Amino acid sequence: MSGKITMAAALNRAIDEAMAEDEGVILLGEDVAAKQGGGVFKISAGLTEKYGEHRIRATPISEQAILGACVGAALAGMRPIAEIMLMNFLTVAMDQIVNHAAKLRFMSGGQTNVPLVIRTTTGVGVGFGGQHSDMLEAWFAHVAGLKVVTPSNAADAQGLMRAAIACNDPVIFIENILCYGLQSEDPGANHIVPLGKAAVAKEGTDCSIITYGRTVLDALEVAGQLAEEGISVEVIDLRTIAPYDEETVTASVRKTGRAVVLHEAVKAYGTGAEIAARLNEKLFGELKAPVQRLGGAFSAVPMASALEQSWIPTKDGIKQAVHATMNWKK
Amino acid sequence: MKIDRDKLLDIYTRTMRIAKTDEKFRSLLMSGKFASMYYTVRGQELVSAAAMAALEPTDYLVTTYRGQHDQIAKGVPLKPLFAEIIGKATGTCKGKGGAMHITHPDSGVMVTTGVVGSGLPIANGLAMAAQNRKDGRIAVTCFGDGASNIGAFHEALNMAELYKLPVIFICQNNRYGEHTAFADHTCVDSIVTRAAAYGMKGVKVDGNDAEAMYTVVKEAADRARAGEGPTLIEAMCYRMMGHFFGADFSYMPKEHLEEMAREDPLPRLRKLMLDYQYSEAELDAILADIDAEVEAAAQFAFDSPFPDASELRIDVYEEEIAA
Numbered sequence: 001m002s003g004k005i006t007m008a009a010a011l012n013r014a015i016d017e018a019m020a021e022d023e024g025v026i027l028l029g030e031d032v033a034a035k036q037g038g039g040v041f042k043i044s045a046g047l048t049e050k051y052g053e054h055r056i057r058a059t060p061i062s063e064q065a066i067l068g069a070c071v072g073a074a075l076a077g078m079r080p081i082a083e084i085m086l087m088n089f090l091t092v093a094m095d096q097i098v099n100h101a102a103k104l105r106f107m108s109g110g111q112t113n114v115p116l117v118i119r120t121t122t123g124v125g126v127g128f129g130g131q132h133s134d135m136l137e138a139w140f141a142h143v144a145g146l147k148v149v150t151p152s153n154a155a156d157a158q159g160l161m162r163a164a165i166a167c168n169d170p171v172i173f174i175e176n177i178l179c180y181g182l183q184s185e186d187p188g189a190n191h192i193v194p195l196g197k198a199a200v201a202k203e204g205t206d207c208s209i210i211t212y213g214r215t216v217l218d219a220l221e222v223a224g225q226l227a228e229e230g231i232s233v234e235v236i237d238l239r240t241i242a243p244y245d246e247e248t249v250t251a252s253v254r255k256t257g258r259a260v261v262l263h264e265a266v267k268a269y270g271t272g273a274e275i276a277a278r279l280n281e282k283l284f285g286e287l288k289a290p291v292q293r294l295g296g297a298f299s300a301v302p303m304a305s306a307l308e309q310s311w312i313p314t315k316d317g318i319k320q321a322v323h324a325t326m327n328w329k330k
Numbered sequence: 331m332k333i334d335r336d337k338l339l340d341i342y343t344r345t346m347r348i349a350k351t352d353e354k355f356r357s358l359l360m361s362g363k364f365a366s367m368y369y370t371v372r373g374q375e376l377v378s379a380a381a382m383a384a385l386e387p388t389d390y391l392v393t394t395y396r397g398q399h400d401q402i403a404k405g406v407p408l409k410p411l412f413a414e415i416i417g418k419a420t421g422t423c424k425g426k427g428g429a430m431h432i433t434h435p436d437s438g439v440m441v442t443t444g445v446v447g448s449g450l451p452i453a454n455g456l457a458m459a460a461q462n463r464k465d466g467r468i469a470v471t472c473f474g475d476g477a478s479n480i481g482a483f484h485e486a487l488n489m490a491e492l493y494k495l496p497v498i499f500i501c502q503n504n505r506y507g508e509h510t511a512f513a514d515h516t517c518v519d520s521i522v523t524r525a526a527a528y529g530m531k532g533v534k535v536d537g538n539d540a541e542a543m544y545t546v547v548k549e550a551a552d553r554a555r556a557g558e559g560p561t562l563i564e565a566m567c568y569r570m571m572g573h574f575f576g577a578d579f580s581y582m583p584k585e586h587l588e589e590m591a592r593e594d595p596l597p598r599l600r601k602l603m604l605d606y607q608y609s610e611a612e613l614d615a616i617l618a619d620i621d622a623e624v625e626a627a628a629q630f631a632f633d634s635p636f637p638d639a640s641e642l643r644i645d646v647y648e649e650e651i652a653a
């Protein structure tokens with residue numbers, strides 16, 4: 001297979017393939033049907049024409065009703081996909097996600113399950129401000145029963161989406177607004193990337209950067225710059241944030257002895273803290289330097305571009321963190 | 331209005347199975363045989379019995395933490411029900427859910443939620459599955475008057491009518507939301523008036539009138555199955571005890587307590603049974619059978635093992651979490 005595909009087209013293809021394969025796959029969300037243009041970000045463009053309005057349901061602006069309906073349909077054995085336009089809007093339906101989708105398998109003693117994909121987009125860097133930009137993955141990673149996934153490239157977006165739809169448990173699938181136009185080599189039809197498996201985005205021997213989503217791109221760019229200084233950086237793209245691939249992460253850091261954990265979400269209480277803590281538990285004696293953490297500032301995401309660019313980890317900041325691990329003196 | 335004589339007997343049996351089970355739980359709690367948060371359904375037995383008798387066994391039910399009457403009426407067998415509430419491995423949910431989360435898909439009981447109002451949007455989804463599959467099933471959700479003031483109620487009614495979903499919303503208006511009287515938490519006289527806001531059919535009914543309650547739910551079920559959309563039913567009833575078992579209910583005025591006693595559905599149904607030419611002896615024989623069933627269920631629960639700690643790693647995800 002040759003040619004390129006964008007992340008938006010890859011997501012559309014994955015959903016299209018799953019819907020063609022299984023009548024139980026349905027999509028609910030605001031503006032998602034043909035009448036509304038196939039969604040604000042056009043991810044469902046062309047699907048209503050193929051699968052009809054009973055399977056591509058444009059909904060009222062009612063996140064509790066959307067996610068509740070998806071939970072119910074999933075309990076009945078369907079495989080609903082919810083599009084919740086922006087990640088911050090998940091907060092108005094947390095009850096359905098946390099108290100119901102996540103827990104019904106356990107609370108029913110395994111009699112029921114919720115095969116649901118909650119697609120949502122977000123991202124810092126477009127000036128959307130405090131209520132349209134948050135990466136809230138840590139909130140969901142903290143809830144037993146949920147899986148949390150985010151792709152950093154188009155091919156993974158396609159493969160992870162297929163795996164998420166096939167998963168018999170609820171998956172929070174985070175898309176990044178800035179990444180929809182990113183192009184990958186076209187992985188072809190029926191490409192699947194299993195959940196729970198990280199990718200080694202770049203191999204290296206001196207320091208591991210563990211990250212996911214859009215910041216994988218920053219990490220790769222910084223790794224390239226550091227190579228010119230003679231520092232060999234390994235970049236791990238988690239792809240599945242929760243439960244994450246601890247085996248791959250531990251093996252990488254065991255090899256390099258140094259780790260930087262990087263994410264766009266607020267650093268304090270973020271998933272980076274969990275990863276750093278587990279690295280300490282597993283590799284305390286083998287680490288050549290303390291694990292460095294990078295994340296967003298402890299404030300709401302600001303609108304002004306000047307402030308927003310200071311809010312997220314910068315490439316200089318990533319470089320400094322790697323240097324800090326390299327120059328650490330015991 | 332008269333209903334089929336056999337159907338009334340079915341309603342009576344369901345009602346008394348609920349009443350006897352509730353009575354047994356209260357007696358076990360009083361005697362200290364086990365301790366648990368327990369939301370008694372005393373006073374609401376008939377509402378559920380008549381409603382569920384109007385459904386098919388394959389229809390879906392979503393209920394709330396005060397839902398034991400709904401669960402039993404829908405057909406949850408008593409042995410795993412008792413075991414679940416007492417926290418045993420043989421419970422419906424292996425002891426992981428408890429009274430507030432009884433689930434039994436074989437009876438159509440898909441969710442019991444402990445969060446007020448959250449069942450309504452979920453019932454829509456079950457109805458949506460039925461609508462897409464054209465399998466003739468409908469979804470029913472039961473909730474209290476208090477739930478009509480939470481956002482999920484309004485979002486769910488709007489969506490249900492918008493998509494003409496085969497769903498019935500049964501509000502069991504027991505006149506108290508926790509400790510607060512209906513008039514002190516709701517700005518309209520009747521919940522059913524809210525149906526109009528969503529262009530939905532709404533029906534108010536005396537929930538303690540077996541014939542009326544059954545007929546109203548049957549009509550709503552027929553409409554839903556015919557693709558004519560959802561119905562909001564407000565079934566008037568009484569919560570004859572406090573919010574939870576053992577809770578003070580001195581806030582209920584004396585007149586209200588007297589009114590409840592007069593309207594108690596159990597003697598009222600017994601009288602109706604006699605009007606339908608059932609004999610005292612026939613009814614007593616049914617009660618004796620139910621007593622035996624309840625005693626056996628309680629004994630089964632007490633004799634059953636507790637769940638193993640390894641259960642904490644099971645049913646979190648499809649795949650077991652490594653120890």
